[in-house]
Structure formats: structure tokens, C-alpha cells
Amino acid sequence: MSESVLSRLFATIRSRRGADPKASHTAALLAKGPAVVAKKMGEEAVETVIAGVSGDRAALINESADLVYHLMVLWAARDVAPEDVFAELERREGTSGVAEKAARKS
Numbered sequence: 257m258s259e260s261v262l263s264r265l266f267a268t269i270r271s272r273r274g275a276d277p278k279a280s281h282t283a284a285l286l287a288k289g290p291a292v293v294a295k296k297m298g299e300e301a302v303e304t305v306i307a308g309v310s311g312d313r314a315a316l317i318n319e320s321a322d323l324v325y326h327l328m329v330l331w332a333a334r335d336v337a338p339e340d341v342f343a344e345l346e347r348r349e350g351t352s353g354v355a356e357k358a359a360r361k362s
Contacts, residue, residue, distance in 0.1 A: 262338060265325065269332045282329060290333040297326040 268282070275283035285293050300323040307315035331338065348356050 262324075262328075266328050266332070266338050269325075269328050273332065285326075285329050286333055290330065293326065293330045293333045297323070297330050300326045 272280045272282035273286055277284035277287045285296065300319065304316070304319040304323045307319040310316075328338070330336075331341070351359075
């Protein structure tokens with residue numbers, strides 16, 4: 257796995273904006289709007305949790321891939337680039353989760 261896989265996936269997702277929804281699942285999702293994309297991502301998150309609890313490694317891998325894909329479609333629908341998220345993760349790096357959560361409340 258490399259970041260380039262994520263970069264290529266996101267570039268493909270972005271390239272589907274405005275494409276024919278009949279020819280592309282991604283284009284169809286984007287055409288339905290961010291609320292529908294978010295709902296689908298939520299469904300995938302639940303499926304990922306179920307797979308994680310079940311102990312089925314292959315199912316967890318497959319559902320995780322679906323979740324990442326739908327998260328990236330949501331980012332594209334809301335004009336968020338992976339680099340924006342990675343920058344936020346980098347900003348948080350080295351900060352404990354407890355301290356990071358406390359900083360959000362203030």
C-alpha cells in the first residue's frame with residue numbers, strides 16, 4: 257500500500273465529476289449530492305464495524321476498502337482534498353488524543 261494508491265483513487269474520483277451517471281458509479285453518487293454520499297459512507301462504516309467485530313479478516317479488508325472509497329467520494333463532493341486531511345493529521349502528530357480533544361473544546 258502506498259499513498260500513491262490513494263492519490264490515484266482520488267484523482268479518478270475527481271475525474272468522474274460531471275461524467276455520465278449511467279457509465280460511472282462514482283459519477284452517479286456525486287450527481288446525487290453530498291447528503292446521499294454521506295449516507296452511503298455511513299452504511300459502509302457500519303458494515304466495516306460489523307466485519308471488525310465478526311473477526312472475518314477478508315470481510316474487514318473488503319469493507320475497509322469500500323469505506324475509504326466512499327469517504328473519498330464524500331471529500332470530492334465537498335471539495336476536500338486528501339492533502340487537507342493529511343495536513344490535519346500531521347498537525348495533530350505528536351499530540352496525545354486526550355490533549356487534542358481538550359484543545360477542540362476550548
